[in-house]
Amino acid sequence: MCQFIKKALFTLCLSIIMLWMYQYFNPEHSIINHEHYGAGYKLNAPMPSRSELISKLEKHKSQSEDEFDVLIIGGGATGSAIALDANSRGLKVALFEKEDYSSGTSSRSTKLLHGGVRYLKKAMTNLDASQFFLVREALHERYLLFNQAPHLTNFIPLITPIYSWSEIIPTFIQLKLYDWIAYPHLHDSYFVSAEEASKLFPMIKKEGLKGAMIYYDGQFDDARTNLGLILTSIQRGVLSLNRFGVVELTHNSTGKLNGAIVKDELTGKTYPVRANTIINAAGHFADDIRLMDDATSTKLLQAASGIHIVLDGKFCPANEGLLIPKTKDNRVLFLLPWKGKTLAGTTDSPSPITNNPKPSEADIQYILDHINMYFQVKVSREDVLSAWSGIRPLKKATEEKDTASISREHAIYTSPSGLMTIIGGKWTTTRSMASDIMEKAIKQSPQLQERIIGPPFTDRIKLVGGEEFNPLYVKKMKLDPIIAEHLNSVYGDQAYLVEEIALKEGRTAKLHPLYPFIEAEIIYSIRYEYAVKILDILERRTRIQFIDTKTSSSLIPIISQIMAEELKWTTEQKTAEEQEVHKYLQ
Structure with a gap:
């Protein structure tokens, strides 16, 4: 009992410190001005066809003095968010994606728009302020994305089972803190008895169950949100093409970047593109682009794979998810209703960089083993309808670490030639990541400073499909x-x-x-x-x-x-x- 009281008091003190830090640092973010989040900016311009976009590129090729303000390499979540941000500042933008939009990691997430309860726990346990601010920023961005894409987002209650009396107060405080820093929030977390928890999530193991905390987080369709960002930027005037790869970066006589050669992967035809600023948002292929710029570049990425499996919908209630609070390697796992099925994941393991990562049987079994630790019924390999793996492009640790412990904060690097590279981060914070790199790009380019017409307003731009959604x-x-x-x-x-x-x-x-x-x-x-x-x-x-x-x-x-x-x-x-x-x- 003495240990229990000490643990509860320690957690309470940490929470008070974190709340003070929340109010003290960047206090303007603690209040959201709802006047900014109205109907958005509606555009009635028709969506140009692929051939029309290629014709636009042809026109650029024929006009030797024509130049884009920003050229973005990569059409995943980060690249598409950067394109919209740069466009909203009045800049002329081009984006090229070698495969399809969101064909990499951006379509292989856990489908959660969240601050990250495990990051908050890490912040509290290790007194890590950076993790705390990452959670706070993500929860603010979660709210904005709900406003941007109301048709692709929803809130979902998540049940966190508790099997030890000593964990009740620390879990309660942690999730209440998660509520408090998520301003505004629609639902408060609350505690339920073991009996009520079993009714809410019938599959959950009843033996030893002391109760559960229910908290709320966001859910979304990652690939279609990525596509929404792309379509919105194209409709606003961005030249964006999928199946167009960058095959060469070009430099002027002083060694500074001044453009690229892009290749239509469907026809093999190449096009020169001139640009003032080039941003490398190629995800786990970011180092390949950096080597294209400078063959002597050192690698920045530490790749980590995360797999997910899909089970029948019977394993999860239609409107509620389950947070498995602790795995053998001190991670968390989610079971979520998704598209009428049950989505479970994820893992975190070092990975080679490949275009089509395969989920290993060991990782699939890892998820099944932990589900069975918390389930009354047996879930077997035969129950798996689908499995996929995504590669997280994390910034390389300065010391030997397991990938789960590497920070999810993003990092920005600028090469001597001017190539800007962004890696790390998470889906929920892509809008703020985009703003961050564009601020840095403008700061180092007098030409961009002359071209911008004002600050970005991506927090008020509705994505295609969301403007009049009902x-x-x-x-x-x-x-x-x-x-x-x-x-x-x-x-x-x-x-x-x-x-x-x-x-x-x-x-x-x-x-x-x-x-x-x-x-x-x-x-x-x-x-x-x-x-x-x-x-x-x-x-x-x-x-x-x-x-x-x-x-x-x-x-x-x-x-x-x-x-x-x-x-x-x-x-x-x-x-x-x-x-x-x-x-x-x-």
Whole structure:
């Protein structure tokens, strides 16, 4: 009992210190001016086609004096956020992504918009102020992203089971502190009895259960939010192209960067692009771009892999998640309802850098083992419907550390030639990361200082689909209610365009009886979302590949047929595209 009291008092004192720090440092962030978060900036400009964007690039090529203010390498979460930030300042921006938007780690997250309860625990345990500020910033950004993309975000209650009486007060204080620094917050955390916890999450192990804390966090669709940032920036005038890789960085006579050579990965054609500032946001391939600039560069990245598995929806209530508070290696695991299934993850292990990281059987079993430690029923390998791995591009530690202990703060580096590289960070803080690197870019470039028209206002820009989003719009739709609900939650106020294609072009058929995805979505993704490959549809426009691998394989023929008709593929092209997907899935 003496130890219990000491632990509780220690946690309480730490909480008071952290709250004082919260108010003392950067106090302007403790109050949000709601007048800034109104209806956003609506744009009625049509979305340019891929061919129109390439024509724009051709025009740039033919005008030798034309120059972009900012060229961004990488179309993941960070690159797309930088593009929108730079555009909002009035700058002329180009972005190039070698694969598809969000084809890397940005589509392979835990789908949480969160401050990070484990980072807060680390801040309290180690008296680490940097971790505390990281959590506070992320919770502020979580609120802003909810406003930007209301159709792609939602709050979710998370149950944290407690199996020791001595953990009740420290857990209560930690999660209450999490509430307090998340201003504004919609729901307060609270304690429930063991009996109530079992009712809320029936699968949870009852033996030894003392109770549970319920707290709230954000959930989102990562790949489609990434796409929303890209579409919004394109609609605002950014020249952005996927399947365009940077193959060379060019320098002037003094050795300073002045542009790049980009290659259309579909046709092999190359284009010179001139730019004042080049930002490397290539994620786990950031070091490759740095070596392209300077072959003698030292590596900055420490890659870590995180895997997730998908189980049947029966393992998780439809509207509640579970936080497994402690693993064998002192991490946390989440079980979350997602797309009608149960998403579980993640791991944190050193990883080689590769374009298509594979989830190891050992990591899959690691997640299953910990689920079974907290579940009443046995979850086996046969229950896994899908598994995927993402690579976190962490800044290299100055000393030997396990990857889980490396800070998730971002870092910015500028090479002697002027190449700016950003690594680290997390999905929730991409907007503030983008602002940070653009402030540094402007500070070091007199030309950019002359070109900007004002500070960024990305906190007030609604993403495409979110401007006039209305959850009740489904009642006006003429499609099956389940399909209508799906379209409204995925496409927001653009759902009417998908419905229009479905009804006018006879594309109302489901791709698979078990899922609400319909044929019209494939056509919409090609016409309005720059999908050019079968995997673009399977993984990032519909997410089928992420929730059910076996089903996604069975859909390849119908998807390739519709894409062949829309994109005018030859028989040889169609066969090659199908073979490429099968090889990837194997």
